[in-house]
Amino acid sequence: MPVKRNPCPSKVILHYIATYGVGILLANGVRSALWDDGEMQFDAHHPWLYPPDMTAAAQVQREMAQRVIHEDAFSGPVEAIGGVDVSNNLRDPENLVYAAIITLQYPHLKLMQTGTHQIKARLPYVPGFLAFREVPALVHAYAQLNPKPDLMLVDGQGISHPRGLGIASHIGVLLDCPTIGVAKSILVGKPEGEPGPLPGDYVPLVWKGNTIGSVLRTKLKTNPVYVSIGHRVSLTTAIEWVMKTCTRYRLPEPTRFAHQAANQFRQGTAIASSMQQSLDI
């Protein structure tokens, strides 16, 4: 049986616009300023969060990719490591995004704080444009965190992306936070061979003649993960932090915790809303 795949992204968007109207792409934005934390101020309708159309979205990615810093640029010691993930509702996979960003205390890897936010997604999942679906909710979750993480591991690609701006880099540039992309599968590129069997073994992920990430074995006898630069971190350092935060699972603790937090958040709010409904009736 042939596997159903996403059609051409532009066709997805055209269908989406035809179904919901162009306005929905811009409407219902975040109404309030997210926060004013010294120098950080975000416009709820900023094109980095909500571009008007797909052409603009692709252009935003190309522009933001120019701002990605590929070298280590830490402000100090890493004491709080962030984990970033979102959860979707199967019944409503196109409309609800439940975001969670957690912070773990390093090196103990104990949970410090959990930031969550639920929001209506205005876009379906389109390969290459994941960030525009998930980032708005994540920015709200990030705003709740205190202290802010020194470094964040993001569930998805960093610069290993068709336009060099996967969700990890997107969040990193947007929030000016060091980020690392940790993906469970490949978006673009091809592994240069197969990584060795031992945790820490890796081979380059190559695309168009460039190394855009690493295929990293984090655990014995499990599939590798795909690590890439997010922002303000070198690939070597990115691999180091992924290994430092891996314990007994394939995925590093920050993204594991974030995944759990997002899931619990989604299921919790689902229960709460169903209870509210039963009270309304």
Next chain:
DNA sequence: GCGACAG
């Protein structure tokens, strides 16, 4: 033109 395609 056809296939590939993070979450």
Next chain:
DNA sequence: ATCTTGTCGC
């Protein structure tokens, strides 16, 4: 991404 128990293999 999500729905899900047991089960096969190291």
